[in-house]
Amino acid sequence: MGLNVPEDLARELALANRILYDHQIVDGLGHASVRHPDDPQLFLLSANRAPALVRPQDIVCYRLDGSALDPEAPRPYLERFIHSEIYRARPDVQAVVHSHSMSVIPFACAGQALRPLFHMAGFLGEGSAHFEIRDAGGDTDMLVSSPYLGQALARSLGQHSCVLMRGHGSTVVGTGLRQAIYRAIYAEANAKLQLSTQALGEPQYLSTREAQLSSDMNDGQIPRSWDLWVQRLGALDF
Amino acid sequence: MGLNVPEDLARELALANRILYDHQIVDGLGHASVRHPDDPQLFLLSANRAPALVRPQDIVCYRLDGSALDPEAPRPYLERFIHSEIYRARPDVQAVVHSHSMSVIPFACAGQALRPLFHMAGFLGEGSAHFEIRDAGGDTDMLVSSPYLGQALARSLGQHSCVLMRGHGSTVVGTGLRQAIYRAIYAEANAKLQLSTQALGEPQYLSTREAQLSSDMNDGQIPRSWDLWVQRLGALDF
Amino acid sequence: MGLNVPEDLARELALANRILYDHQIVDGLGHASVRHPDDPQLFLLSANRAPALVRPQDIVCYRLDGSALDPEAPRPYLERFIHSEIYRARPDVQAVVHSHSMSVIPFACAGQALRPLFHMAGFLGEGSAHFEIRDAGGDTDMLVSSPYLGQALARSLGQHSCVLMRGHGSTVVGTGLRQAIYRAIYAEANAKLQLSTQALGEPQYLSTREAQLSSDMNDGQIPRSWDLWVQRLGALDF
Amino acid sequence: MGLNVPEDLARELALANRILYDHQIVDGLGHASVRHPDDPQLFLLSANRAPALVRPQDIVCYRLDGSALDPEAPRPYLERFIHSEIYRARPDVQAVVHSHSMSVIPFACAGQALRPLFHMAGFLGEGSAHFEIRDAGGDTDMLVSSPYLGQALARSLGQHSCVLMRGHGSTVVGTGLRQAIYRAIYAEANAKLQLSTQALGEPQYLSTREAQLSSDMNDGQIPRSWDLWVQRLGALDF
Numbered sequence: 001m002g003l004n005v006p007e008d009l010a011r012e013l014a015l016a017n018r019i020l021y022d023h024q025i026v027d028g029l030g031h032a033s034v035r036h037p038d039d040p041q042l043f044l045l046s047a048n049r050a051p052a053l054v055r056p057q058d059i060v061c062y063r064l065d066g067s068a069l070d071p072e073a074p075r076p077y078l079e080r081f082i083h084s085e086i087y088r089a090r091p092d093v094q095a096v097v098h099s100h101s102m103s104v105i106p107f108a109c110a111g112q113a114l115r116p117l118f119h120m121a122g123f124l125g126e127g128s129a130h131f132e133i134r135d136a137g138g139d140t141d142m143l144v145s146s147p148y149l150g151q152a153l154a155r156s157l158g159q160h161s162c163v164l165m166r167g168h169g170s171t172v173v174g175t176g177l178r179q180a181i182y183r184a185i186y187a188e189a190n191a192k193l194q195l196s197t198q199a200l201g202e203p204q205y206l207s208t209r210e211a212q213l214s215s216d217m218n219d220g221q222i223p224r225s226w227d228l229w230v231q232r233l234g235a236l237d238f
Numbered sequence: 239m240g241l242n243v244p245e246d247l248a249r250e251l252a253l254a255n256r257i258l259y260d261h262q263i264v265d266g267l268g269h270a271s272v273r274h275p276d277d278p279q280l281f282l283l284s285a286n287r288a289p290a291l292v293r294p295q296d297i298v299c300y301r302l303d304g305s306a307l308d309p310e311a312p313r314p315y316l317e318r319f320i321h322s323e324i325y326r327a328r329p330d331v332q333a334v335v336h337s338h339s340m341s342v343i344p345f346a347c348a349g350q351a352l353r354p355l356f357h358m359a360g361f362l363g364e365g366s367a368h369f370e371i372r373d374a375g376g377d378t379d380m381l382v383s384s385p386y387l388g389q390a391l392a393r394s395l396g397q398h399s400c401v402l403m404r405g406h407g408s409t410v411v412g413t414g415l416r417q418a419i420y421r422a423i424y425a426e427a428n429a430k431l432q433l434s435t436q437a438l439g440e441p442q443y444l445s446t447r448e449a450q451l452s453s454d455m456n457d458g459q460i461p462r463s464w465d466l467w468v469q470r471l472g473a474l475d476f
Numbered sequence: 477m478g479l480n481v482p483e484d485l486a487r488e489l490a491l492a493n494r495i496l497y498d499h500q501i502v503d504g505l506g507h508a509s510v511r512h513p514d515d516p517q518l519f520l521l522s523a524n525r526a527p528a529l530v531r532p533q534d535i536v537c538y539r540l541d542g543s544a545l546d547p548e549a550p551r552p553y554l555e556r557f558i559h560s561e562i563y564r565a566r567p568d569v570q571a572v573v574h575s576h577s578m579s580v581i582p583f584a585c586a587g588q589a590l591r592p593l594f595h596m597a598g599f600l601g602e603g604s605a606h607f608e609i610r611d612a613g614g615d616t617d618m619l620v621s622s623p624y625l626g627q628a629l630a631r632s633l634g635q636h637s638c639v640l641m642r643g644h645g646s647t648v649v650g651t652g653l654r655q656a657i658y659r660a661i662y663a664e665a666n667a668k669l670q671l672s673t674q675a676l677g678e679p680q681y682l683s684t685r686e687a688q689l690s691s692d693m694n695d696g697q698i699p700r701s702w703d704l705w706v707q708r709l710g711a712l713d714f
Numbered sequence: 715m716g717l718n719v720p721e722d723l724a725r726e727l728a729l730a731n732r733i734l735y736d737h738q739i740v741d742g743l744g745h746a747s748v749r750h751p752d753d754p755q756l757f758l759l760s761a762n763r764a765p766a767l768v769r770p771q772d773i774v775c776y777r778l779d780g781s782a783l784d785p786e787a788p789r790p791y792l793e794r795f796i797h798s799e800i801y802r803a804r805p806d807v808q809a810v811v812h813s814h815s816m817s818v819i820p821f822a823c824a825g826q827a828l829r830p831l832f833h834m835a836g837f838l839g840e841g842s843a844h845f846e847i848r849d850a851g852g853d854t855d856m857l858v859s860s861p862y863l864g865q866a867l868a869r870s871l872g873q874h875s876c877v878l879m880r881g882h883g884s885t886v887v888g889t890g891l892r893q894a895i896y897r898a899i900y901a902e903a904n905a906k907l908q909l910s911t912q913a914l915g916e917p918q919y920l921s922t923r924e925a926q927l928s929s930d931m932n933d934g935q936i937p938r939s940w941d942l943w944v945q946r947l948g949a950l951d952f
Contacts, residue, residue, distance in 0.1 A: 028939030029834075050942035078931075100832065105907050109831050110915035117347050118338065118405050119380035120267075134924075141927035142833035142920070167832050167920050193343050195910055196433055201348035206380070206405050210372075213379035217316075225266030228288035355585045356576065356643050357618035358505075431581050434671055439586035444618070444643050448610075451617035455554075463504030466526035593823050594814065594881050595856035596743075669819050672909055677824035682856070682881050686848075689855035693792075701742030704764035 002060050003070035005044060009034060010056035013044055014238060016181050019229045020099065021052035025184050028052075030099040030169070032184075033083040034177045036061065043087050047074040055238040064088045066147060078145045082171055085150030086157060093173040095180035100169035103191035108164035114191055116206040121190035122214030123183050128170070129163040131156035142168050162187055181229075182222050240298050241308035243282060247272060248294035251282055252476060254419050257467045258337065259290035263422050266290075268337040268407070270422075271321040272415045274299060281325050281334075285312040293476040302326045304385060316383045320409055323388030324395060331411040333418035338407035341429035346402035352429055354444040359428035360452030361421050366408070367401040369394035380406050400425055419467075420460050478536050479546035481520060485510060486532035489520055490714060492657050495705045496575065497528035501660050504528075506575040506645070508660075509559040510653045512537060519563050523550040531714040540564045542623060554621045558647055561626030562633060569649040571656035576645035579667035584640035590667055592682040597666035598690030599659050604646070605639040607632035618644050638663055657705075658698050716774050717784035719758060723748060724770035727758055728952060730895050733943045734813065735766035739898050742766075744813040744883070746898075747797040748891045750775060757801050761788040769952040778802045780861060792859045796885055799864030800871060807887040809894035814883035817905035822878035828905055830920040835904035836928030837897050842884070843877040845870035856882050876901055895943075896936050 001007050013034055020026045028050040036042035042061050046054040060076065061069040066084045068076060083096045107114055113127035133140055136152035144153050144165075153171070157163040161183060162172045172187055174180030197203040206214060239245050251272055258264045266288040274280035280299050284292040298314065299307040304322045306314060321334045345352055351365035371378055374390035382391050382403075391409070395401040399421060400410045410425055412418030435441040444452060477483050489510055496502045504526040512518035517540050522530040536552065537545040542560045544552060559572045583590055589603035609616055612628035620629050620641075629647070633639040637659060638648045648663055650656030673679040682690060715721050727748055734740045742764040750756035755778055760768040774790065775783040780798045782790060797810045821828055827841035847854055850866035858867050858879075867885070871877040875897060876886045886901055888894030911917040920928060 028942045029935070048938060050938050052942055053945060100834065102903070102906060103910070105832055106910040106914050109907065109911045109917050109919075111918060112914055118343055118407070120338065122380075134921075139921055139923035139927065141931040142836075142924060143931060166918055167924065169832070189340070192340060193347065195913065196341070196344040197347045199433065199437065199913065200344050200350055203347050204349060204404060205347075207372075207377055209377035210380060210405065213377065217379035217381060221267070224286060224288050228266045228290055231291060354643075356581055356645070358576065360618075427578070430578060431585065434579070434582035435585045437671065437675065438582050438588055441585050442587060442642055443585075445610075445615055447615035448618060448643065451615065455617040455619060459505070462524060462526050466504045466528055469529060592881075594819055594883070596814065598856075665816070668816060669823065672817070672820035673823045675909065675913065676820050676826055679823050680825060680880055681823075683848075683853055685853035686856060686881065689853065693855035693857060697743070700762060700764050704742045704766055707767060 001057065002073065004036070004042065004061045005059050006037065007056065009037065009044060010059040011238070012177060013046070013059055014054050014056045015230060015233070016177055017046060017051040017054040018233050019181055020097065020184060022229070022232055023185050025099045025101045025188055026051045027100070031077055031079070032095065032097045032177070032181065034095045035087055035093070040091065042069065043083055045077065045080055045083055048077050079143055081147050081150030082144045082153060085147060085154045086171070086173060089151070089154035090157070090173065092175060095174045095177040096171060097180045097184040098169065098171045099184055101184070101188040103188050103195060104164065104170045106195065107191055108166050108168065108170060111166070114162060114164065114187060114194065116211045116214070117190055117193045117197060117203060119206070119214035120186045120218060122206060122211040122218060123161045124187065124190060125161065125211050125215070126208055129157050129160040131163050131165045133166065133168070178222050178226050179219060182225065239295065240311065242274070242280065242299045243297050244275065245294065247275065247282060248297040249476070250415060251284070251297055252292050252294045253468060253471070254415055255284060255289040255292040256471050256474070257419055258335065258422060260467070260470055261423050263337045263339045263426055264289045265338070269315055269317070270333065270335045270415070270419065272333045273325055273331070278329065280307065281321055283315065283318055283321055286315050317381055319385050319388030320382045320391060323385060323392045324409070324411060327389070327392035328395070328411065330413060333412045333415040334409060335418045335422040336407065336409045337422055339422070339426040341426050341433060342402065342408045344433065345429055346404050346406065346408060349404070352400060352402065352425060352432065354449045354452070355428055355431045355435060355441060357444070357452035358424045358456060360444060360449040360456060361399045362425070362428060363399065363449050363453070364446055367395050367398040369401050369403045371404065371406070416460050416464050417457060420463065477533065478549065480512070480518065480537045481535050482513065483532065485513065485520060486535040487714070488653060489522070489535055490530050490532045491706060491709070492653055493522060493527040493530040494709050495657055496573065496660060498705070498708055499661050501575045501577045501664055502527045503576070507553055507555070508571065508573045508653070508657065510571045511563055511569070516567065518545065519559055521553065521556055521559055524553050555619055557623050557626030558620045558629060561623060561630045562647070562649060565627070565630035566633070566649065568651060571650045571653040572647060573656045573660040574645065574647045575660055577660070577664040579664050579671060580640065580646045582671065583667055584642050584644065584646060587642070590638060590640065590663060590670065592687045592690070593666055593669045593673060593679060595682070595690035596662045596694060598682060598687040598694060599637045600663070600666060601637065601687050601691070602684055605633050605636040607639050607641045609642065609644070654698050654702050655695060658701065715771065716787065718750070718756065718775045719773050720751065721770065723751065723758060724773040725952070726891060727760070727773055728768050728770045729944060729947070730891055731760060731765040731768040732947050733895055734811065734898060736943070736946055737899050739813045739815045739902055740765045741814070745791055745793070746809065746811045746891070746895065748809045749801055749807070754805065756783065757797055759791065759794055759797055762791050793857055795861050795864030796858045796867060799861060799868045800885070800887060803865070803868035804871070804887065806889060809888045809891040810885060811894045811898040812883065812885045813898055815898070815902040817902050817909060818878065818884045820909065821905055822880050822882065822884060825880070828876060828878065828901060828908065830925045830928070831904055831907045831911060831917060833920070833928035834900045834932060836920060836925040836932060837875045838901065838904060839875065839925050839929070840922055843871050843874040845877050845879045847880065847882070892936050892940050893933060896939065
């Protein structure tokens, strides 16, 4: 294991990466992280690898400035500042997922919010936040590749659980790793439903209270889905 | 086997759960049940597990008040009242499937009925019923988690074979387990067709008589599909 | 092998059924047939089984009145008259595929013709034909389950290569079995393209001459695809 | 290996073909080529086989007039002139992919350009080019099957990285084989996003500068995806 990387959590984070890929939330790109359980100023994230290939030994411990604890850590993701700055700005957040899932991006690019259409997406509450990187950085390569851009993203996220990133993808946060994975999967599902429902007629979204109650209830049901998601992965190479 | 659970039927119900998952009608959530063949006041339903993982030994016998016959039965689904109250209200119903399949939900959320576009969906008759949980329970967590809400759902279902549940999913019923599975699969297929057809122009639905005749005819063809569905599952872990 | 069923052709027809299933052109329903090479008054079609499960030994030889040559043949498809009456009306036709593929049905139900959007679908020529079973039989169970309805379907087909069947599905014909399979696969692909293109703007279809030239050219390329389709099936149980 | 075919590059090109198929960019048709590393007047392309079945020993070395170096080379693709004439017209191009991917064709047939909606498609720059074969050849079988038509296509491509071909498909070019494969995969992804975004509202495309910066940045990330794509193929038969 890498320096200051708890073995169990490294395994859980590797599983989380594989699950995101298995559900087509990420392809060769995208990443999931978790705050260090012993030190809120640290977080765990894979080195630069496709999520489908992440193994426990690829997990690296980073500081909130985006630097690896281990000076000999392998090449990092360019966008680790998405994670570091959200952990800095949101003490309640324990896990972050950044992805380019295909039904969410159209909302980011049409400037429309995701809103919860069914109970599984109650965590979307009153809607997703929106991040326009051009407001913060002018013309860029669209990556959140500096503390400065990460801070701008964290400001756009605010107290939401999901922020859409124009021309890029989205980021969801959770109070635990499994919850963040669940949210990435169901943000995509809800986006697919929104696309279809808007084509049919006027969507009836969950009320704010329905969304809150659903979200609280769903948190108790995540283990049932998690067991299935792990089983779907089949035999692992770690 | 659990208390008062016929072994053959437990196996059939486990297969039914796996088939629903294999056809993407359910993911980690959703459930299928069947009325007890020897006592109409009882029904069989899995304990709280993802449908893809249900084995014969997970099947539990419940009373129509939602309580398990076996006082030591494992944790039940919160929504078993969907099943219990439909069995109470509809003596003709022998099986119930509750799901969140992705093409059906948009109709539930746009307040539009499913109507039969092709013979395979003749069971939809003059259209699906609609359930607005807010009318019965105000702001809720969207789950049908009490006898009271189950009764409201059963009233909305009325004599239909399918009820759409706003902000949630749908429930179909049948006069046998295989028929209910068939209906869950083809309600989703019909919803997908309706979405596409409405985008093209004015859909020509089956007439009421065509729907009835198709539905009667299809009931004789279900074994052909069932054989395929079981074969698709491959080797089973039970 | 069944009575008067050439072994090689039975194997080819079983492969054809499996290929249609593998490409999601058929599910538990649908069927492919081929005219008997030695007697144009006969044709070969599987007995009543899901296409994915058809083996060479399931192939039965039928007369053009829909009766099996072998008095002890297993239960036939109800809709064998689709095949028999097209073979009777169209001496040029050597193979027929009937299916319910999901992108084609919306055109049948919106009363719009398929028209060739790309060279692979040149066989669609000036467009698909349309069959309204109600014109021939009033309210029915939507199945072409008699010589009378088969004749009506064959009349609607006319000299086209594809007829859409309202509330049901479609039927394509070819001058050989592989060509008919090819056409069933690319009718579905073209339908998918038409749905998307019509959402974007005004589709530019192939001209009649482009369609004819493409169709002639493609016929020489079918072996390349057929080799792939067989390979995709993997190990066979026959 | 074929005459003047470097063994390593033949293997890489066979992998590239398999990757395109695995990502559903090609089916039984479509092809990828690479310019010969030692002689810019030559290029490597498979003989006439489905991309999913291409092995290193199927790779043939062609001259820019479309003739095979080896007089005993197996049957070539009819459309090798797509490749030869682009290599002639564009000295910067080192690899070419021609495909019929299903989300791109609607844009070709509605006469709309692909434009970059997210950073992964920055290579689309200010939009795709458009090729109308009828302008060059009148009514044809839609194939670019002669040097003359290949030259017309190359003229339409101009300095773009992607040209849509009405009634047919598309062609992308790159400065290396892996980059061209990447572009074929993400042109399809971007097309899918454009279809959905246009249904939602007014798409916000990348600015020209954002597209350029994204494209340059992505080129450094291709190895991460390539590793995954090769791993997805599993065991190879070569």
